[in-house]
Amino acid sequence: MRHLMSPLDFSTGELDRLFSLAEDIEQHPEKYAHACEGKKLATCFYEPSTRTRLSFEAAMLNLGGKVLGFSDANSSSAAKGESVSDTIRVISCFADICAMRHPKEGAPMVAASLSSIPVINAGDGGHQHPTQTLTDLLTIRAIKGRLDNFTIGLCGDLKFGRTVHSLINALVRYENINFVFISPDELTIPEYIIETLRERNIPFREIRKLEEVMPELDILYMTRVQKERFFNEEDYVRLKDYYILNKEKMQLAKDDMIVLHPLPRVNEISVEVDDDPRAVYFRQVQYGVYVRMALLLTLLEIEVA
Numbered sequence: 001m002r003h004l005m006s007p008l009d010f011s012t013g014e015l016d017r018l019f020s021l022a023e024d025i026e027q028h029p030e031k032y033a034h035a036c037e038g039k040k041l042a043t044c045f046y047e048p049s050t051r052t053r054l055s056f057e058a059a060m061l062n063l064g065g066k067v068l069g070f071s072d073a074n075s076s077s078a079a080k081g082e083s084v085s086d087t088i089r090v091i092s093c094f095a096d097i098c099a100m101r102h103p104k105e106g107a108p109m110v111a112a113s114l115s116s117i118p119v120i121n122a123g124d125g126g127h128q129h130p131t132q133t134l135t136d137l138l139t140i141r142a143i144k145g146r147l148d149n150f151t152i153g154l155c156g157d158l159k160f161g162r163t164v165h166s167l168i169n170a171l172v173r174y175e176n177i178n179f180v181f182i183s184p185d186e187l188t189i190p191e192y193i194i195e196t197l198r199e200r201n202i203p204f205r206e207i208r209k210l211e212e213v214m215p216e217l218d219i220l221y222m223t224r225v226q227k228e229r230f231f232n233e234e235d236y237v238r239l240k241d242y243y244i245l246n247k248e249k250m251q252l253a254k255d256d257m258i259v260l261h262p263l264p265r266v267n268e269i270s271v272e273v274d275d276d277p278r279a280v281y282f283r284q285v286q287y288g289v290y291v292r293m294a295l296l297l298t299l300l301e302i303e304v305a
């Protein structure tokens with residue numbers, strides 16, 4: 001039995017197979033419409049979510065399976081003091097696979113260690129968000145046609161943004177990726193990630209001004225400032241609008257540069273950018289459904305001929 005805690009749980013070869021499966025699902029959805037008949041997915045979300053929870057649910061429904069779960073810790077017995085360890089043992093009696101989001105880093109890992117069904121980390125604190133990374137990689141592969149040889153700028157809250165940490169973790173395994181980290185001083189990338197890049201001799205730069213680097217980028221990964229991880233409101237208010245991607249800044253970019261965002265967006269991308277063909281963040285959401293369908297089939301060990 002396999003769980004998914006980090007994008008590194010899959011080798012690059014396994015990721016290639018997962019993405020090819022996701023692309024086949026996109027092209028031939030009818031082939032997969034009954035693949036998970038009789039299977040149940042539990043979504044245990046101790047933190048708010050729109051995309052991750054609903055795309056997991058859509059993925060299982062598209063595969064002919066069923067879903068159950070909770071979307072708020074306060075509507076579960078966590079509110080009465082039940083531990084994640086006990087909850088997963090209970091969920092294992094109800095479902096065949098579980099997607100779990102939790103504000104505490106490592107909580108899905110604790111659940112996986114006691115679970116008799118596969119557990120998928122659907123985001124743990126500021127740590128990892130592996131299925132968002134699978135979504136990001138599939139989007140890049142589908143639109144750019146490759147997962148190597150590019151310059152990627154990651155912009156915004158690089159300190160607390162778990163999608164950023166997961167994506168860098170995954171990209172370091174591909175050839176010739178040049179990272180540019182664009183953030184205010186208070187929200188720079190964690191030191192442990194910088195150390196990984198140094199150890200592997202992977203080129204990176206840390207800068208403050210987005211305009212400075214726009215013409216060089218093949219991919220711009222925008223993120224929101226993570227309000228829920230701040231200790232005081234004052235700091236959040238000061239930093240929340242530090243970067244706003246608008247039409248003017250987009251004019252500095254290459255014609256084939258793409259803008260990704262894990263969403264939700266707050267103010268960091270002006271809505272006027274949405275109509276730019278290089279803004280692919282809503283297509284990215286659709287790829288999230290295909291890749292989660294592929295992931296459910298893979299972890300449930302279901303093959304479709």
Ligand code: CP
Pocket residue numbers: 048049050051052053123129132262263264
């Ligand atoms: N990208 C992402 O994790 O979105 P949600 O918080 O809405 O699930």
